[in-house]
Amino acid sequence: DEPFVPNDVYLCNKDAQIIILTGPNMAGKSTYLRQVALIVLMAQIGSFVPARQATIGLVDRIFTRVGAQDDIATGQSTFMVEMVETALILHHATPRSLIILDEIGRGTSTYDGLAIARAVVEYIHNHPRLGAKTLFATHYHELTELAKSLPRVRNFNVAVAEEGDRVIFLRKIVAGGADRSYGIHVAQLAGLPRTVIHRAQEVLEELEKDEQGRGRKERLRQQMAQAQLPLFAAEEKNPVLEELRSLPIAEMSPLEAINKLYELQQKAMTK
Ligand SMILES: Nc1ncnc2c1ncn2[C@@H]1O[C@H](COP(=O)(O)OP(=O)(O)OP(=O)(O)O)[C@@H](O)[C@H]1O
Ligand SMILES: [Mg+2]
Known part of the structure; x- marks a missing residue:
């Protein structure tokens, strides 16, 4: 009608x-x-x-x-x-x-x-x-x-x-x-039935909250990733890391290696 x-x-x-x-x-x-x-x-x-x-x-x-x-x-x-x-x-x-x-x-x-x-x-x-x-x-x-x-x-x-x-x-x-x-x-x-409708409404609210939560989590993750970039950049110039990178491990004896490791650890701890 x-x-x-x-x-x-x-x-x-x-x-x-x-x-x-x-x-x-x-x-x-x-x-x-x-x-x-x-x-x-x-x-x-x-x-x-x-x-x-x-x-x-x-x-x-x-x-x-x-x-x-x-x-x-x-x-x-x-x-x-x-x-x-x-x-x-x-x-x-x-x-x-x-x-x-x-x-x-x-x-x-x-x-x-x-x-x-x-x-x-x-x-x-x-x-x-x-x-x-x-x-x-x-x-x-x-x-x-x-x-x-x-x-x-x-x-x-x-x-x-x-x-x-x-x-x-x-x-x-x-x-x-x-x-x-x-x-x-x-x-x-x-x-x-009314019970089904009410329950559906609850479930919908839950789902929508989850969805928003996921969006928030994703944004947070991205912010964290961005915040971490300068941290890595700072590490680039770390002298302990630099030394670690240039170590000729294949040419070192086990004793030399363990001594070097100890030395590096000392340096890292005083930083
Ligand atoms: N232009 C219109 N004027 C008057 N009544 C209409 C009009 N369009 C649709 N209706 C009424 O609404 C009913 C539902 O329309 P329709 O099936 O096109 O909805 P729908 O948007 O496709 O819904 P669904 O998403 O559930 O498929 C129709 O059966 C008709 O009774
Ligand atoms: Mg339709």
């Missing part, structure tokens, strides 16, 4: 070639992807399209990778199906194609998935045979960083408003990347 919220789209091989679409669960990412694919398809068959105004070029194919399904009959796991379809797209798309990718990489572990997703976007952007117009919906918020290094990548997200604990879906596509998924909120809407 919620009225449909219309959204614009602008894709162009020369500047806005790839749209990375982020936004909370249930916000309307997949809907937007399907809207664009359907309008392009309708235009190709000469149909009117449900838009106030549209300029649509010819496409040679519309490639889609949407949904997660396994194919037990042919012995393919969910993730395998996802990768087989992605491979097909990357091998066959041309600059005239439209590519719709809905959450590539979600069928595997976070880092594997993120790595694959990123590599796929880079390939579509950089490969001379591709350069196809692409819509890529994802929960990997890290992918929005790509717009900084790839000139034809644009970030959009589906707007939501927060009202206390409630999340209100606005269904509007706006420029920029999202940084939260509100997945637990959606799980609550779906009717997961």
Whole structure:
């Protein structure tokens, strides 16, 4: 009973070639992807399209990778199906194609998935045979960083408003990347037991704390490494070390060696 919220789209091989679409669960990412694919398809068959105004070029194919399904009959796991379809797209798309990718990489572990997703976007952007117009919906918020290094990548997200604990879906596509998924909120809407929701919230907080802690630890480690540099530099000029370096050990007798070692130790202790 919620009225449909219309959204614009602008894709162009020369500047806005790839749209990375982020936004909370249930916000309307997949809907937007399907809207664009359907309008392009309708235009190709000469149909009117449900838009106030549209300029649509010819496409040679519309490639889609949407949904997660396994194919037990042919012995393919969910993730395998996802990768087989992605491979097909990357091998066959041309600059005239439209590519719709809905959450590539979600069928595997976070880092594997993120790595694959990123590599796929880079390939579509950089490969001379591709350069196809692409819509890529994802929960990997890290992918929005790509717009900084790839000139034809644009970030959009589906707007939501927060009202206390409630999340209100606005269904509007706006420029920029999202940084939260509100997945637990959606799980609550779906009717997961209250205990599970509370526990999930706790776990999420823990994980986010860990993540920040890791960031802090990493920064600390880097500062330490930098702080240690002058220390090593000072050691370079240490006369005991200098002498140690120039010792002709192979030519020394065991007695000479032990005497020298004793001498060096005395020197080191008086330093
Ligand atoms: N533009 C819109 N106007 C009105 N309702 C919408 C619009 N877009 C989406 N919705 C509603 O929101 C529901 C969820 O949208 P959709 O499946 O696109 O979300 P999503 O962002 O892909 O979520 P997920 O991250 O969980 O896949 C739709 O089934 C529809 O009811
Ligand atoms: Mg979706």
